[in-house]
Amino acid sequence: MNKKSDCIEKIQEFDFLASYKVERDPHIKIKLLALYHLQQGKFLKDVAGIILYDERTVKIWLSRFVEFDYEGLIEKEGRGRCPRLPVDLEDSFKVELSKRYDEKAGGRIIASEIQELLSDSFDCCYSISGIYALLDRLNLVWISGRSKHPKHSQEAIDLFKETFPLELKKLKKDLGTLKIEVWWQDEMRVGQQGSLSRVWADKGTRPRVVRQRQFLSTYIFGAVCPDRDTGCGLILPECNAGMMQIHLDQVSSNIRKGYHGVLMMDRASWHTTEALIVPENMTLMPLPSYSPELNPMEQVWQQLRKIRLSNTVFKDYEEIVQACCDAWNCFVDEEGNIERLCTRNWATQK
Secondary structure, three states: OOHHHHHHHHOOOOOHHHHHHHOOOHHHHHHHHHHHHHHOOOOHHHHHHHHOOOHHHHHHHHHHHHHHHHHHHOOOOOOOOOOOOOHHHHHHHHHHHHHHHHHHOOOOOOHHHHHHHHHHHHOOOOOHHHHHHHHHHOOOOOOOOOOOOOOOOHHHHHHHHHHHHHHHHHHHHHHOOOEEEEEEEEEEEEEOOOEOOOOOOOOOOOOOOOOOOOOOEEEEEEEEEOOOOEEEEEEEOOOOHHHHHHHHHHHHHHOOOOEEEEEEEOOOHHHHOOOOOOOOOEEEEEOOOOOHHHOOHHHHHHHHHHHHHEOOOOOOHHHHHHHHHHHHHHHHHOOOHHHHHHOOHHHOOO
16 A cells, blocks of 8 residues: 555545535635645546646645644744644634733733734744734634623622522422523613614715714613513613502513413612512522623613614604614514523523
8 A cells, every 4th residue: 555545545535525524714714625635536637637736745745634633724823933832722722812912911812912922922922913813723713802880799799500409409409390480681771873784785984873962761671581681671760669569569570370480680789689579470680799791681782782772863763663673572572582692501490
C-alpha cells in the first residue's frame, strides 16, 4: 500500500460533509470539499479537475490534514514562532480573554490587544486578519453585552436556582393535595419616548427613524405560566401597590382550580409592600436582588419592543394603550410563544 493510500485510509472516519456545511472560511471549505471527494474514492486527478486546483496542491492538503487534523487546513500567517493556537489551548485562551475584560474594568478589547495576549501568554504569532479568523473559528462573536448592577451576585443566583426545587417541595407539603403552577411577573413602561430597533437597509447606510420627545406613557403588567403556555396582562396608568393589587387579583383568577400559583417577581417596592393582599391561591416568591436575567419576562418585553413597540410615534395616550394591547395580545395568542421564550429548566413543573 503506497503513501497516498495510507492517507486516504486515515481520513475515512472524518465527516467532511458536515464540516463543509458549517465552515464559513471559503478557503477551508474548498479543502474540505476536495478531501470529501477523495474520501468517496475519487482519484487525485479527478478531484483536482472538480475544484479547479492542481493535483500537487490537493495532495498537500491531504497530507497536512493527516498530520495536523483540522488545523492543517488553516493557512499559516507568517514566520517565526508557532503561528496557530493549539487546539488544546483554545479553552484556556477564552478564559484569559474573559479575564482581560474583568481586569480592564471598562472599555473594550481590540484586535491588537488580543494579538498581544496570544503572543505573551500562548507564544502564538497572529496577524490582525488572523485574529478575526481565529475568533470566528472559536465561535466568538462581536455582540452587545447585557447590563448588570454593580451589586449583582452570581453566587446568589446559582444558590437560588439550586434551592428553588426544595422550596417548591416544602410548599407542596404544606398545600396537601393542591398542585403548583409557576408564574413569572413583571412590568414594562411604554411611552412616547420609545425605543429604536434595527431595520433592513442598504449596506453602508444608517436610516433615520423618528423618535418622539413627549412624555405620555403607560405600563404593561404581565404574567406568564410557561408550563401552560398561557399569560395574562393589564395596561395600567401607574406603577404602584394599588395597580399591583389589581394585577395580583387578575393572575389569581387565571390559576386553575386545584392548583396553587407561585408568582416569581423582582423586589420592586410595590411587589414587597405589606399593603398587598395576596390571594389565597397564590404565593409570592421574590427573586434575588439585582438579577433581572432570572426573570424570563425581560425577554418578553424585549420581543414586544423589537417587533411591535419600537420605531413608533404615538399621537395620544389612547393610541399608546391600544398599541400595548395589540402587542401583548399578539404575543400571548400565538401558540408556543410563552413556552418557547419563558421556560426555564430549573423552574419547570413538567
